[in-house]
Amino acid sequence: xxxxxxxxxxxxxxxxxxxxxxxxxxxxxxxxxxxxxxxxxxxxxxxxxxxxxxxxxxxxxxxxxxxxxxxxxxxxxxxxxxxxxxxxxxxxxxxxxxxxxxxxxxxxxxxxxxxxxxxxxxxxxxxxxxxxxxxxxxxxx
Numbered sequence: 001x002x003x004x005x006x007x008x009x010x011x012x013x014x015x016x017x018x019x020x021x022x023x024x025x026x027x028x029x030x031x032x033x034x035x036x037x038x039x040x041x042x043x044x045x046x047x048x049x050x051x052x053x054x055x056x057x058x059x060x061x062x063x064x065x066x067x068x069x070x071x072x073x074x075x076x077x078x079x080x081x082x083x084x085x086x087x088x089x090x091x092x093x094x095x096x097x098x099x100x101x102x103x104x105x106x107x108x109x110x111x112x113x114x115x116x117x118x119x120x121x122x123x124x125x126x127x128x129x130x131x132x133x134x135x136x137x138x139x140x141x
Contacts, residue, residue, distance in 0.1 A: 002058045005120025010127040018123075021045045039063035047076045056082035056123050058116030061094035068097040071104070080105040082122045084114030 003018040011018055021027050021042035030041040039060035046053065047070050055078050057064045064085055070076040083098045083106060085091050095108050107122050 001116035002056050002119045002123065005117060006123045007127060010124065014127060016127075019046065019050070036066075037062050040066040043067050043070070051076050052079055054078065054080045054082070054123070054126070056119045057085045057094075058114060058119030059085055059087070061085040061087065061090040064094040065090065065097055068094075068101075071101060078104055080107075080126070082107050082119050082126075084109040084119040084122065086112065086114040086118075088112060 003020045006018045022038060024042070024045060027038055027041045027045055030036070030044065031038045034041065036044075037060075039062050043055075043063045043066040046055070047067070055067055057067075064081075064083055067076060067078070067081070071078070081098055081101075081104060083095045085094055091112050091114070095110065098104075098106055098108055109118060
């Protein structure tokens with residue numbers, strides 16, 4: 001759902017792609033053979049193919065926890081992390097696991113709040129940050 005909310009024009013202009021691996025057939029197979037969740041398998045596959053990507057989480061705290069584990073093992077070197085999973089199970093814990101990575105830029109939505117819409121909005125803000133200068137913020141003050 002996060003990728004659905006990311007501005008396609010901004011991605012195109014910057015020459016980047018938003019990817020979600022959950023529907024990739026390799027994910028279901030990996031999850032079954034390794035006895036892990038599909039979201040964990042999706043992150044493992046994403047890290048294999050794009051270890052230095054910006055990772056955004058609006059759901060699936062287990063996926064965020066998996067990314068943190070892969071970072072600690074030296075397998076992932078994200079350009080940034082948007083930690084906004086929503087819910088009750090492992091949500092706060094997953095967000096807390098991101099905090100020790102001091103060299104990785106991150107946005108953490110504290111508590112149980114978050115969601116795909118918020119994660120997509122934060123991605124859009126990052127993708128269009130340079131556009132804000134053209135708007136001359138504060139010009140009406």
